[in-house]
Amino acid sequence: MAKFAELERTSSNCTDGCQTSFKYGNQPWNGCSTTGDIFSATCRNVRNFKTYYECRDHGLFVGWRNNEIWWYCSSLAAGNKYKVAELKRPGRQ
Template sequence: MPHGKDPWVGCSESAGGQAYGPFSTTCRDNLTYKSYVDCVETKWFLGEYRNRAWWLCSSLQAAGKFKVAELKRPKHPR
């Protein structure tokens, strides 16, 4: 379903979904995660089933959707 300017939020399960299908690299989520572990813990906290959280977060990881903190270097090296 549409969310803001994004065409949908969620994952395409047309290839079989979490039961027996491959990961979906078209996944989108309205939350931002730092890592796979952060994603799974958040999904569990929000009440998602373990297998579904694993599949969703694995799909987000396969799509490269995790935000990595930018490394800030000092202006003057020592």
């Protein structure tokens, strides 16, 4: 139930603008496009997934079909959209 509550709390979050098929700034749209290439590098990572697997698990949780999960999560990877934490190496002494 906690996962559902978190999903509900953040489901209408439009940071950087909501995904839309309308023109957004200098982009023809803001979000994913199924036209053109196999993947859409313009997809937004609205849930701030850190990895493909985190994206996939979310897709399974909300009931996406396997091909939808593969396409969306792969599109995020193609657009380099995963939020990977910066690694900090300990300083040498």
